[in-house]
Amino acid sequence: MSDRDPTSVFLSVVFPAYNEETRIAASLDATVAYLARKPFVSEVIVVDDGSHDRTAEAAGAALAGRVPSRVIRRENNRGKGASVKEGVLAASGEVILFSDVDLSTPIGELDKALAALQADADVAIGSRALPGSDIEVRQRRPRELMGKVFNLLVRLLVLKGYRDTQCGFKAFRRAAAMDIFSRLRTDGFGFDVEVLVLCRELGYLVAEVPVVWRDSRPSRVRFFRGSLAMLRELLRIRRFSRSSRME
Numbered sequence: 001m002s003d004r005d006p007t008s009v010f011l012s013v014v015f016p017a018y019n020e021e022t023r024i025a026a027s028l029d030a031t032v033a034y035l036a037r038k039p040f041v042s043e044v045i046v047v048d049d050g051s052h053d054r055t056a057e058a059a060g061a062a063l064a065g066r067v068p069s070r071v072i073r074r075e076n077n078r079g080k081g082a083s084v085k086e087g088v089l090a091a092s093g094e095v096i097l098f099s100d101v102d103l104s105t106p107i108g109e110l111d112k113a114l115a116a117l118q119a120d121a122d123v124a125i126g127s128r129a130l131p132g133s134d135i136e137v138r139q140r141r142p143r144e145l146m147g148k149v150f151n152l153l154v155r156l157l158v159l160k161g162y163r164d165t166q167c168g169f170k171a172f173r174r175a176a177a178m179d180i181f182s183r184l185r186t187d188g189f190g191f192d193v194e195v196l197v198l199c200r201e202l203g204y205l206v207a208e209v210p211v212v213w214r215d216s217r218p219s220r221v222r223f224f225r226g227s228l229a230m231l232r233e234l235l236r237i238r239r240f241s242r243s244s245r246m247e
Helices: 024-036 055-063 080-089 107-118 141-158 174-183 191-202 223-246
Strands: 009-017 041-049 069-074 095-099 123-127 134-137 169-173 206-210 212-214
Touching (some): 009 024, 009 080, 024 107, 080 095, 080 191, 141 223, 169 174
Parallel strands (some): 009 041, 009 095, 123 206
């Protein structure tokens, strides 16, 4: 990472977005301000996952003339995993970060992820469950309960060893990102789990990084419908993982 070409894109920031017209400009403003203080070239990629509002237009207006950027507009809503995959595979950076567009994890926490990658990790994932994590605004109780149940199911059904699989703040060395996301098959919110399963199966070193986190409302995940959908995705990921080990 230290021998990079100073004129090439070092960092790509990917934001999946769905019906985020009212808050995407503020998040992009914060991101651009952070990137402007860095000594490397960056780009921002927004993937609009079939929004019904003017998310793509708002993103384009917020980024125009400020930083190398792309706004990818999908005609149909396919899910967060599909959007992150498309954005990552379109990225040019040596390091690729995907982040929730609400910046529940502030963009400045990327400094911790970059330090982990510099220390030889292939992937650095934000965690809200480590001793050094700082939860400034907690989720509402139903969502917090859903998250705890989901994490338990992840450990029981698919993947052990991680305190928090679902924090929407993950950074990758380019080679790892391209390898992992080219294989990703989960379109919905459970895609983070498949990403970590693929890291394990492909032998990539993952560092969990404690982050600041603030709940941002409203959420796009509905309690019962979201829980059932994520359970189905977990079972599908479990089948994927078993079949790949048998090949």
